[in-house]
Amino acid sequence: MVALLDKFRRKRNRAVVVGIDGLPYSLLERLAADGVMPYMGTLAGAGNLSRMKVTLPEISAVSWPSFMTGADPGTHGIYGFTDLKPGSYEMVFPAFRDLKCPTFWDKLGDSGKRCIVLNQPGTYPARPIQGVLVSGFVAIELVKAVYPPSWIGKIKRLNYQIDIDTQLCRKNRRQLFVELDRTLESRRAALDTLWEQEQWDYFQAVVTGTDRLQHYIWSAIEDENHEYHEKVMNYYNAVDSFVKHVHEKYLALTGESGPGKGFFMLSDHGFCAIRQEVYLNAWLAKEGFLRFSSSEPNGIEDITDDTKVFAMDPGRLYLHRKGKYPRGCVDDSEADGIIGELKSKLSAIEYEGGKVIQAVHLADEIYTGPRIESAPDVVATPVDGFDLKASVSGDEVFRKTDLEGMHNWDDAFFWSVSPTPENVNITMLADIVTGPINGGGS
Numbered sequence: 001m002v003a004l005l006d007k008f009r010r011k012r013n014r015a016v017v018v019g020i021d022g023l024p025y026s027l028l029e030r031l032a033a034d035g036v037m038p039y040m041g042t043l044a045g046a047g048n049l050s051r052m053k054v055t056l057p058e059i060s061a062v063s064w065p066s067f068m069t070g071a072d073p074g075t076h077g078i079y080g081f082t083d084l085k086p087g088s089y090e091m092v093f094p095a096f097r098d099l100k101c102p103t104f105w106d107k108l109g110d111s112g113k114r115c116i117v118l119n120q121p122g123t124y125p126a127r128p129i130q131g132v133l134v135s136g137f138v139a140i141e142l143v144k145a146v147y148p149p150s151w152i153g154k155i156k157r158l159n160y161q162i163d164i165d166t167q168l169c170r171k172n173r174r175q176l177f178v179e180l181d182r183t184l185e186s187r188r189a190a191l192d193t194l195w196e197q198e199q200w201d202y203f204q205a206v207v208t209g210t211d212r213l214q215h216y217i218w219s220a221i222e223d224e225n226h227e228y229h230e231k232v233m234n235y236y237n238a239v240d241s242f243v244k245h246v247h248e249k250y251l252a253l254t255g256e257s258g259p260g261k262g263f264f265m266l267s268d269h270g271f272c273a274i275r276q277e278v279y280l281n282a283w284l285a286k287e288g289f290l291r292f293s294s295s296e297p298n299g300i301e302d303i304t305d306d307t308k309v310f311a312m313d314p315g316r317l318y319l320h321r322k323g324k325y326p327r328g329c330v331d332d333s334e335a336d337g338i339i340g341e342l343k344s345k346l347s348a349i350e351y352e353g354g355k356v357i358q359a360v361h362l363a364d365e366i367y368t369g370p371r372i373e374s375a376p377d378v379v380a381t382p383v384d385g386f387d388l389k390a391s392v393s394g395d396e397v398f399r400k401t402d403l404e405g406m407h408n409w410d411d412a413f414f415w416s417v418s419p420t421p422e423n424v425n426i427t428m429l430a431d432i433v434t435g436p437i438n439g440g441g442s
Contacts (some may be wrong), residue, residue, distance in 0.1 A: 058409035068429030077368030218405035270411025275385030
């Protein structure tokens with residue numbers, strides 16, 4: 001009976017995806033060559049490791065929805081971790097329910113396929129899928145992060161941890177490594193349980209500890225003499241072992257002898273060291289585009305009626321348009337002129353004689369779809385090392401906090417057995433990773 005069940009399980013067309021949040025292509029290549037991530041290095045040599053661009057802005061809140069829908073924000077409607085409630089200055093936090101188009105798991109479910117999705121950022125609170133979904137960050141309560149409800153108790157009994165305690169670990173480096181290890185182990189335990197107890201066609205698991213480590217302690221990656229360098233390398237090696245564990249389970253299940261046409265890996269953005277943080281609302285104020293009604297503003301709601309432009313994280317700039325915002329002052333007839341001036345001045349920002357902004361994008365240049373009216377008018381992409389911020393506090397443009405690492409948009413990675421399209425973008429991956437399930441190649 002067991003042999004018959006194994007034969008049935010092998011006959012299914014399957015796909016398995018491992019996501020490693022924020023792991024840069026350039027760093028992966030280096031760690032693989034240095035023997036820190038040897039298994040991923042072996043896979044890279046046996047398949048196709050590609051440097052990948054992601055949708056803008058280059059943050060998980062945008063990239064993961066772009067992966068799971070195969071669309072850019074102009075269609076899926078998510079432009080950042082925060083947004084303004086339409087017709088107001090009230091800050092809101094887009095959730096899974098705000099996604100405006102179906103995921104490829106939804107589409108697979110419609111065709112009778114079952115999906116297991118573990119620790120996927122941008123899926124909280126969990127909503128029904130044909131299979132099992134365990135939300136990743138930003139997930140607050142485990143009970144709301146698991147679908148179907150019948151799996152809540154099982155996940156709890158595994159001592160499952162959605163994420164590290166980011167506030168604690170940002171300050172306490174020793175605790176950071178304790179929680180990174182604990183979270184990774186709980187991810188493995190949940191994966192093994194779901195793998196064995198569920199029938200599935202698509203299985204995905206995402207590791208997010210890499211993103212946390214790189215934000216908090218990037219210097220320990222670069223500096224071999226750093227007191228935490230060895231611990232950092234040990235963590236990357238543990239992630240490599242996690243990938244090996246999943247890949248070997250995939251090969252054992254499918255009976256394949258090679259790397260496997262249905263196995264994929266990716267990151268949702270790249271990473272690099274922070275040289276300076278750049279506060280765009282402070283810059284807009286200095287350039288005369290923005291004023292606040294208070295010397296200590298609480299948020300965008302405190303901009304004055306004559307403000308022309310305001311910024312939101314990480315590099316989104318919005319015209320204060322009439323009809324769109326309660327006190328908007330920018331008329332359509334003057335919008336193009338303001339955008340032109342804004343683009344010119346952004347491109348000219350310098351720090352210690354060097355450029356800060358590598359590109360300034362207009363909405364219709366990077367987005368398509370029915371939700372483009374909600375897009376920022378301008379998206380600024382910085383030169384690596386200049387982390388764009390939109391805090392409304394303080395009037396210094398260039399500052400530095402305790403964060404050490406920042407995202408970049410063109411150093412993510414994608415791996416598959418088959419060659420990938422030239423200039424691969426994260427929006428292309430939905431079709432690629434579901435190809436084996438639908439009877440095609442990867």
